[in-house]
Amino acid sequence: MQKILLKENLNELIKTWIKKYEIIAPVKESKISRFKKINSPNEIYDCLLTDIPAKTHFMPEGETLLEHKDKKTIEIEGKIKKTILFGLRKCDLNAIQVVDKVMFDKNYINKRKNTTLVGFFCENPDKYCFCNSMELQDFYDLYFYPQGKNYIISIGSKKGEELVKHLPELKKEIKIPNPKNFKKLNTLDIEKYYRDERWKADVRKCLSCTACTAYCPTCNCFDIKELINSDIKTIQSKRFHSSCMSKNFSLVAGGKSFRDSRTSRFKHFVFHKVLYFKKQKGRPMCIGCGRCLRVCPTKIDWVNTINKMNRKPLFNFSRFSFKKLKETNK
């Protein structure tokens, strides 16, 4: 079902929502755009892609999971007020769908239940975006598409329908196009490239600074740390983001790190995003927002590297042996 709204009336619609819901929307603060609670629709900053993704709403850094107090342990269930996440692009919406498939704990699910996702069509994509090659799906509660003087609002769920009950219905449904892209990932089947020599150039540039995983909207890996309060009476188990690009990610007691070299860590990141998650859950984890390419301090472009490999499969000299050739000729 689709509904229609005049562009001028959007602010008023948001004002009616603010009375009942908490609204989290893209805001620009000291040169960084991020999702934050707003009090009036004028605060919304219309940007290409927020620098910091919406995952911080569901999994804030240092969120408390358990509290130990007076020999008792309490689970913090993450109950929040009814919230609207406003202004999500198609990639951000899909990122939430991806994270839904891996997070099963009470805290996350409670937060997710009370949140309505309101998407916005991406009119001016970034130069790093390649979302059309990542098999994105339509996943939203509401989705705004600007057309002339109006917004066309697609409704994806009952949660979304409640927000726009009073608006007039569109008689003829319009098909919403995909956002434009300047970049493309040519293939998702990259299993055969695991031992390709051309990863070397990328790995050499990598600093293991973990910026790519911090900014990735689908990166959900975490670490649980126990912090003791200064009054020495309460202890809190807190969840912190953790990155597969750092060496201590796979460190076990006794000092063994299972992904010891930068090569294996870099490849695990790329292959998990594109290939492994697809094998596990049926869709690629990467949603093509290009944040990892944008924030990388050494400008590593793994998308280009895969495209290069796809264009020209390299003959692997390291595996080729002249001895064997001679033997077979004999």
Place this chain on the structure above:
Amino acid sequence: MIGYMPKKFKIKSVKKYTNDVNLFKVKCNLSPKPGTFLEVSIPGVGECPLASCSYDNKYVELLTRNVGKVTSAMFNLDAGDSIQIRGPYGKGFPLEKLKGKNLIMVAGGTGIAPITSMINYVEKNRKNYGKVWIYFGFRNERCILLNDRIEKWKEKFHLHVGLTQDKETHKYEKGFINEIMEKHKPKTKNTVALLCGPEGMMETVTEELHKLGITNNKVYWSLERRMECGFGSCGRCQIQDVYVCKDGPIFRYDIIKPKLNNENWSNKKE
């Protein structure tokens, strides 16, 4: 929906085996299957995944080496103190598939823990399983774990213990596990092998089994990785496209071999 909420249990007894290995007997009704693991935690210190070393519905035994943050804190605990446990997680040994088969069990060092719970299970369901060969490897006589039980099992099963460092031993044998396996050959018809220990040890043992005629699809490895959650959301225990916590920690070797090989290959290349 799964939570991180642990349950509190009391330690019944603590038994010291070596300088740095203790056996904690905890009164607990979680009854983990052989091969699964528990997340043991101490408030203020942290959590660590440990395999249960017995198969019983009244208590859980944790054979623990003092190596990490949590395990070293556990060594300050005594009988009567409480400890927090959640779980069990993981799939464990494929008990249904192993029915009616002869078993070879191989363990090195503290890898003995999940194998012990499997032996307990076999003892309780002796009819379902054929002959059992057990091979344990330790560094020296002072490092032998569960020596009281080993004596008991010697009467029931074909059990051999190999010591790698000792030059002279009276009770046990000298040499690596694969050498001992060569000396005392198991029957290989209708046989499945279960291994647990350091990955290097498991590799050599698998090669030895291959020589004896047991193919990779009849060998099961128990793997160790870092785990924070236990149910496949923290992403820390992944080996390529499998989660060790959710899909394992017991894997059939022919499935996990190409994945481990790929990671080891890229680990060597810096």
